Amino acid sequence: MAESPKPCTPGKREMMLGFLEVGISAFGGALPWLRRVVVERRAWLDEREFTEVLTICQAIPGPNVVNCAVFLGTRWHGSLGGALAFVSLLAAPLCVVLALVTAHQALGDVPAVRHGVNGLAIAATAYLTAMTLRMARPFARNTRAWALCAVAVALSLGAEWSMGWVLLSCGIVGVYAARRRWL
Amino acid sequence: MSADVADAGLLIDMAWLYLKLSFLCIGGTIPLIPDMHRFFVESRGLMTTQQFASYVALAQAAPGPNILYVALLGHHVGGITGALTTLGAISVGPFVLVSLAARVFSRLAANPWRETVLAGLAPVTVGLMLAGCLLLLRGVADTWAALLFGAALAAFLLFPRLNPLVVLAVAAIVGSVSGL
Numbered sequence: 151m152a153e154s155p156k157p158c159t160p161g162k163r164e165m166m167l168g169f170l171e172v173g174i175s176a177f178g179g180a181l182p183w184l185r186r187v188v189v190e191r192r193a194w195l196d197e198r199e200f201t202e203v204l205t206i207c208q209a210i211p212g213p214n215v216v217n218c219a220v221f222l223g224t225r226w227h228g229s230l231g232g233a234l235a236f237v238s239l240l241a242a243p244l245c246v247v248l249a250l251v252t253a254h255q256a257l258g259d260v261p262a263v264r265h266g267v268n269g270l271a272i273a274a275t276a277y278l279t280a281m282t283l284r285m286a287r288p289f290a291r292n293t294r295a296w297a298l299c300a301v302a303v304a305l306s307l308g309a310e311w312s313m314g315w316v317l318l319s320c321g322i323v324g325v326y327a328a329r330r331r332w333l
Numbered sequence: 334m335s336a337d338v339a340d341a342g343l344l345i346d347m348a349w350l351y352l353k354l355s356f357l358c359i360g361g362t363i364p365l366i367p368d369m370h371r372f373f374v375e376s377r378g379l380m381t382t383q384q385f386a387s388y389v390a391l392a393q394a395a396p397g398p399n400i401l402y403v404a405l406l407g408h409h410v411g412g413i414t415g416a417l418t419t420l421g422a423i424s425v426g427p428f429v430l431v432s433l434a435a436r437v438f439s440r441l442a443a444n445p446w447r448e449t450v451l452a453g454l455a456p457v458t459v460g461l462m463l464a465g466c467l468l469l470l471r472g473v474a475d476t477w478a479a480l481l482f483g484a485a486l487a488a489f490l491l492f493p494r495l496n497p498l499v500v501l502a503v504a505a506i507v508g509s510v511s512g513l
Binding site for chain 1: 355357359367387393394395396398400401405420427432447453454457459460462463466468470473479483484486487490497500501503506507508511
């Protein structure tokens with residue numbers, strides 16, 4: 151990699167074009183694309199700053215990429231900047247997805263299409279499962295963490311607790327356990 | 334799009350559901366799937382699990398953040414208005430919290446509790462995500478062949494070097510040809 155130029159704050163228009171680029175090119179996970187545009191191509195942040203921003207945005211509820219865009223927009227141009235970042239990231243892919251679903255509705259009765267979408271759905275579910283298991287890697291060898299995980303599954307699926315209650319009850323146990331270094 | 338009185342009530346219920354969930358989506362929106370599934374499939378009967386899963390799949394096959402399946406669920410119920418309702422509502426919590434965080438950046442970065450809280454919540458988040466995956470799997474893989482196919486794909490996808498789009502494309506073709 152060439153020596154990175156000093157990070158510079160983009161103007162509103164420049165910023166929107168950047169996030170638009172992230173939105174339309176982000177196939178299969180947008181995070182690598184965000185890094186590519188923000189750090190490598192446009193040099194608005196250096197690697198260290200990007201990692202800091204990402205770490206914070208991962209700790210806040212919401213999809214990481216959207217959080218990062220809003221975070222950066224707000225830091226650069228206040229609340230308006232945050233809103234502009236949000237819209238420019240999501241508007242184009244939203245239109246694409248809505249077009250896709252309209253096509254799907256029109257062609258849904260064609261058996262080949264129906265079975266194809268079913269295959270796609272199985273693959274998407276498999277992808278989510280793989281992503282979930284990869285997220286479990288940091289505690290993969292910790293039996294207590296898996297026990298807590300199993301309790302969360304049981305409460306959600308078996309007892310049909312809503313997510314807030316599962317997060318609250320198991321979360322308190324988890325944070326306490328992490329504090330005592332059990333996890 | 335049809336927006337008579339009954340639909341307006343449904344849109345408001347949907348907006349309220351997502352507004353509540355928007356403050357809880359730690360680790361993305363996937364851990365919320367059991368709650369969404371309960372609303373759209375189990376309690377309101379607005380769609381089948383299969384339809385629910387196909388929206389998740391379509392959003393994943395298209396460009397952009399995967400959160401867009403939330404818009405598709407709203408679209409199923411209320412057209413464009415529905416899509417904007419769910420996408421808007423799910424974004425309220427993160428938007429508010431991120432805006433705040435951007436203003437107290439340095440203090441958050443240094444907080445020693447952050448690591449502890451993240452480590453404590455990780456197994457819970459993973460548990461909720463697994464619950465969502467199991468729900469979807471039950472809906473899309475109703476034969477042993479389909480279940481085996483899904484397990485094989487998941488094993489493949491555990492290798493991060495593999496482009497997930499290639500796997501999605503192959504699965505769509507296999508499904509289309511074999512009549513899954």
